[in-house]
Amino acid sequence: MIDFVLSFFDLPTVVTFLFALSAFAAVLSFVSPMLESDALKSRMKEVSLERNKLRDRQRAQLGSNQSRLREVQGTGVTNRVVETLNLRRVFEPEASREMLRQAGLRSERHLVLYLAARFASPILLGLVAFIYSSTIFVDILTPPMRIVVAVVAVLIGNYLPVVLVKNMIIRRQDSIRRAWPDALDLMLICVESGMAIEPAMQRVAREIGPISVPLAEEMTLTVAELAYLQERRKAFENLAKRTGLPTVKAVTTSFIQAERYGTPLGTALRVLAQENRDARMSEAERKAAALPPKLTVPMMLFFLPVIFVVILGPSVFQVMKMMGD
Incomplete structure (x- = not known):
């Protein structure tokens, strides 16, 4: 078994693996532009749909259409959970809707999914953390530590949807x-x-x-x-x-x-x-x-040791040779 593992570290095997990796990277760099979707076209299509909704909403306000023209909410599990638990009042829907709009998510379906995620993510992460700490890490963690891990997971799950949406807002x-x-x-x-x-x-x-x-x-x-x-x-x-x-x-x-x-x-x-x-x-x-101060630590960790090796390496080898003689 050890010989089989060590065979992967032979020079021919390593060189073959590097050549295969280089060929795969070359093919991937050539094919990836062909697989990319047109983000502008898809987003403009969504905007055109939003324009149609806006037009219908304005017609309703002018009296030409008396039906309710807000986008029809889903009738799935998430919508039933949001309506049953009254999550719209708990998580301030107007503030959440404003934040989702800044992230480019304007649909009512996005709001329902976001509110459901705010409710479900702390529970799911807390349960997963407690189960893992009680089964896999049962010999490492004591019962109080397991409770602490579950509480930390609940807190992370509470802020996780907000952090994800805010990251989308920052990129946008x-x-x-x-x-x-x-x-x-x-x-x-x-x-x-x-x-x-x-x-x-x-x-x-x-x-x-x-x-x-x-x-x-x-x-x-x-x-x-x-x-x-x-x-x-x-x-x-x-x-x-x-x-x-x-x-x-x-x-x-x-x-x-x-x-x-x-x-x-x-x-x-x-x-x-x-x-x-x-x-x-x-x-x-x-x-x-601000770039020179940021480059100070990488220079000290990566460049200076290499420079020292290049400069002092021949001298060290020369001294070792003299001492060997």
Whole structure:
């Protein structure tokens, strides 16, 4: 058995394994672009569905349709659990819905799944931790330690859905923040060329899509709200709420003021675009200034030992040879 295990560490076997791994990596790098889905196309399809729902909702409010047009909730197990335990009141549905919208999850089904996860994840993680600590680690953990492990798992399960959603929000905001100055420049060009705000945002959303899918999605949804909401101010406020970024809120405030008082939008966009470019440059300079301290520890752990080996290695071998003679 030992000889069989040691045969895997022979030089020919290791070289063959490395060549096979390299070939697999080459094939994977060649095939992976073909397997990627078009994120922009799928997200724009979801936005178009949201636009249809918004249009139907507005028709209902105007009296053309008296039926309830909020998205029909699921009738599955999760929905029954949420309604039976009244989780909407326990976990503050409006705050949860606002957070899910910032993460790009606007469906009522997403809210139901999130509330059910908030309820089920502490129980499941607590049970799994208690079972594992009582069976597999029964000889290591004492009964009080098992209870502590179960309580810690319950606490982790309580915050796990929130942490996951907030991570989605952070990634989405980072994507929007990186592309927002470019979007403002494009919007300034469109507005100064004589385009209204709706076609300008629609054109910018189409152009900015390859760079930031979330930003293109939000701008397209804003165009739909401008077309169907009775108060155009509400559409701009919704854009600021869905993104949760101060830079976007400043631009939407300028849009609202331009709509209300008739102030020139091109001048405001020019100033805001310059401020966002300066802020992006300042952020890049801050990250560049923070790079040398971050590289200190990797340099000490990985580069300096190698340099010492390269410099002192020949001398050490020479001394060992002299001592051997």
